[in-house]
Amino acid sequence: MKxxxxxxxxxxxxxxxxxxxxxxxxxxxxxxVTVSEVPAELEDQVREVADDCPADAIIVE
Numbered sequence: 001m002k003x004x005x006x007x008x009x010x011x012x013x014x015x016x017x018x019x020x021x022x023x024x025x026x027x028x029x030x031x032x033v034t035v036s037e038v039p040a041e042l043e044d045q046v047r048e049v050a051d052d053c054p055a056d057a058i059i060v061e
Contacts, residue, residue, distance in 0.1 A: 001038045002061045003046050005031050009057035016058060019049045031057075 003023060005016075010030035017024045017031055023046055025034040038046050050058035 001040075001043050001046070002036070003033045003038055003050070004059040004061070005033055006057045006059060009055045011055045011057070013054055015053065016049045020045045024049075 005024075007030045012026075012030055014026070014031070017026055020042060023033060023035055023038055023042055024031050026032070046058075047060055050060045
């Protein structure tokens with residue numbers, strides 16, 4: 001599974017970074033994905049944080 005952040009939608013609420021710091025981190029201006037592939041054991045958490053993102057900025061593929 002891969003995850004992306006749409007930088008045009010991210011509001012820097014930090015929810016993804018606080019919830020799954022193993023996958024998300026803060027970039028210069030917005031949150032970013034810090035891994036090329038989401039580890040299998042974190043896929044459910046990433047899907048949940050994508051569903052809960054207030055800006056719908058997280059894309060899961």
